[in-house]
Amino acid sequence: AQKVTQAQTEISVVEKEDVTLDCVYETRDTTYYLFWYKQPPSGELVFLIRRNSFDEQNEISGRYSWNFQKSTSSFNFTITASQVVDSAVYFCALSEALIAAGNKLTFGGGTRVLVKP
Amino acid sequence: ETGVTQTPRHLVMGMTNKKSLKCEQHLGHNAMYWYKQSAKKPLELMFVYNFKEQTENNSVPSRFSPECPNSSHLFLHLHTLQPEDSALYLCASSQDRVNIQYFGAGTRLSVL
Numbered sequence: 001a002q003k004v005t006q007a008q009t010e011i012s013v014v015e016k017e018d019v020t021l022d023c024v025y026e027t028r029d030t031t032y033y034l035f036w037y038k039q040p041p042s043g044e045l046v047f048l049i050r051r052n053s054f055d056e057q058n059e060i061s062g063r064y065s066w067n068f069q070k071s072t073s074s075f076n077f078t079i080t081a082s083q084v085v086d087s088a089v090y091f092c093a094l095s096e097a098l099i100a101a102g103n104k105l106t107f108g109g110g111t112r113v114l115v116k117p
Numbered sequence: 118e119t120g121v122t123q124t125p126r127h128l129v130m131g132m133t134n135k136k137s138l139k140c141e142q143h144l145g146h147n148a149m150y151w152y153k154q155s156a157k158k159p160l161e162l163m164f165v166y167n168f169k170e171q172t173e174n175n176s177v178p179s180r181f182s183p184e185c186p187n188s189s190h191l192f193l194h195l196h197t198l199q200p201e202d203s204a205l206y207l208c209a210s211s212q213d214r215v216n217i218q219y220f221g222a223g224t225r226l227s228v229l
Contacts, residue, residue, distance in 0.1 A: 004159075035217075037220075042222055043126075043205060043207075043222040043223040043225070044121075044207075044220050044221055044222040044223065045207065045209075045220035046220075047217055047218070047219060047220075050217055091160065093160075104162055104165070104173065105160075105162065105218065107159045107160040108159060109159045110159070
């Protein structure tokens with residue numbers, strides 16, 4: 001069975017501070033995808049990134065960066081120089097990469113980030 | 118305008134009512150999903166439709182009845198719900214079953 005754990009339930013920072021969100025996953029699959037989604041107060045989940053299990057390169061997109069470490073089954077997310085608009089709940093998720101398995105996302109419990117001005 | 122639209126955004130219903138949630142996607146996708154997000158549990162997948170055919174029912178009680186008349190529309194028919202069914206119901210779509218899922222803003226349901 002797949003499992004995603006986000007140990008931090010809530011993080012509070014002051015604007016311009018960096019914040020790192022932890023994500024640890026469990027799966028028996030050799031091929032899988034990892035995701036991060038953002039859920040602002042409006043409710044919709046906004047897709048941020050998808051990473052294939054064979055691609056362990058870290059990625060940077062603007063103020064966002066992701067650190068994938070297969071050896072520790074972690075896919076951490078860092079927001080650099082946080083802004084008030086970054087306040088949201090962030091979800092890490094996992095899915096199998098095989099078409100036959102469908103596209104079932106297993107979500108972590110989410111981490112609420114509060115950025116104070 | 119978002120790619121996935123859900124209506125209504127908020128719904129309050131009694132335990133004996135019958136109501137329906139609607140989801141429409143404007144992305145040309147062929148797979149659609151219903152998820153339940155409640156306060157005490159992680160996001161839970163409820164149903165998956167691929168090319169209008171249901172491919173996944175995650176042991177959802179029969180008081181929730183999905184309908185997918187075409188690849189752009191997905192409904193969730195509700196009847197005789199329980200207070201514990203109060204939650205945010207999210208719809209998503211993807212190009213196929215292995216592609217990125219894009220979500221709507223959800224329907225906040227309260228069952229009294």
